[in-house]
Amino acid sequence: MCSMNATQIDFQLLVVFAAVAEQNSFTKASRKLGIGKGTVSRSIAQLEGLLGFELLHRTTHKVALSTAGAALYERTREHLAELQRALVDLPERDEEPSGVLRMTAPQDFGTIVLPPIFAAFARRYPAVQLEVRLMGPHSGPVREGYDLAIRVATGPLKDSSLTVRRITRIPVGIYASPSYLARRGRPRDKVDERHSWVVHLATIRLLKTRPLPSHFVVDDFLFARELIREGVGLGLLPLFVAKDYVREGFIEEVSIPGRDRMEGEIVILYPSSGQVPKKVIAFANFVIDAFRSHSR
Known part of the structure; x- marks a missing residue:
């Protein structure tokens, strides 16, 4: 020894x-x-x-x-x-980040959560031009030509060529419309076959059960939310997508016996190899700090 x-x-x-x-x-x-x-x-x-x-x-x-x-x-x-x-990642005093920062983000998270953060970043770093493409969950983690990606993760990411940094954890609940629950009743257990589901591709891993009787399989949480509001079935939604509709009474969270509360996380991905540009580090740090400040 x-x-x-x-x-x-x-x-x-x-x-x-x-x-x-x-x-x-x-x-x-x-x-x-x-x-x-x-x-x-x-x-x-x-x-x-x-x-x-x-x-x-x-x-x-x-x-x-x-x-x-x-x-x-x-x-x-x-x-x-x-x-x-x-x-x-240490900040450099002599040179401010600059140039075009190309990134991708999920359609739903990008639309609902990111605009005020992006606006604040632009005010802090006016020399950085943001080029954002909102995409579905199964596009490549960092596609060719992009500096970084924001993604929803429901399990470990295995690409060792990427740096993975967590932005925030996201509670995920099961939701349904009042009209659907009035017709079908509340689920008795996690495999209650009386119910239909709206399943988002990113949440399949969270369900941890045999295939569900799904009328819809979608790749956008905003679309899933609208289908759930229309009463076509139960569905998993992140809290940031569901909360406004819950407040308005369009949908409600459903507790299912035997099923634990679920969560995913939002992460930033960027290539690990080579010198990471200042603009990428500045953006990642800014977004992570914004969520940490909000959660205090």
């Missing part, structure tokens, strides 16, 4: 080690980091000396992680990535 104080290890040594572990090559790691191969080799040797055990098995043509090296990589890689992102 290594008993040394972790503060003795230079952060850069761990960065070099992670690059070698990912590339399985000193040469490829040196290219990725923009430093000499000799510097990479000396950094690994220095780290092994500080830790007191071998991290890499070296052969003529490649390197491979030792058992200890694999353990170190698994335990540090996410923390290294987070720390590197945090350092990149």
Whole structure:
């Protein structure tokens, strides 16, 4: 067991080690980091000396992680990535963000929630021009030509090439119109077959049950809300979509025995590779801070 104080290890040594572990090559790691191969080799040797055990098995043509090296990589890689992102995200004093910021966002969330936040961002960063395309939930996370995407997430996002930052959690409830409930009654359990459903593609994972008798499968919460108001079935809606119609009495939340309250989250996605533009970092920080301030 290594008993040394972790503060003795230079952060850069761990960065070099992670690059070698990912590339399985000193040469490829040196290219990725923009430093000499000799510097990479000396950094690994220095780290092994500080830790007191071998991290890499070296052969003529490649390197491979030792058992200890694999353990170190698994335990540090996410923390290294987070720390590197945090350092990149630090505000820069000399130059304000500028240029065209191209993004995508869900139609419903974009229409209902984002306009005042976008307007406040434009006042804070007048040199940034926002180009926004509102899209359905199953367009690509960050399509070609876009700097970032805002998405509804109901489960883990597995694309390791993207930085994922949570904006806010969103309560999701089951809603129906008073006229529908008067005709069909309230659900007795989560698989009550007397009922029809309006199912949004983004909420299928939240239902966690066998396929429901759905009259409608849609990709827009505003459209789903209108169908629910018309009395065609039960449906899942985020609170930000449902609350005005609940207040007006057009729909009401329905509690179903055996079904826990659900939630999703709104996230910002942008590519992890390369230097992240100031305008992207400024926008992501601004939106996240806006929601944090609102929730206090």
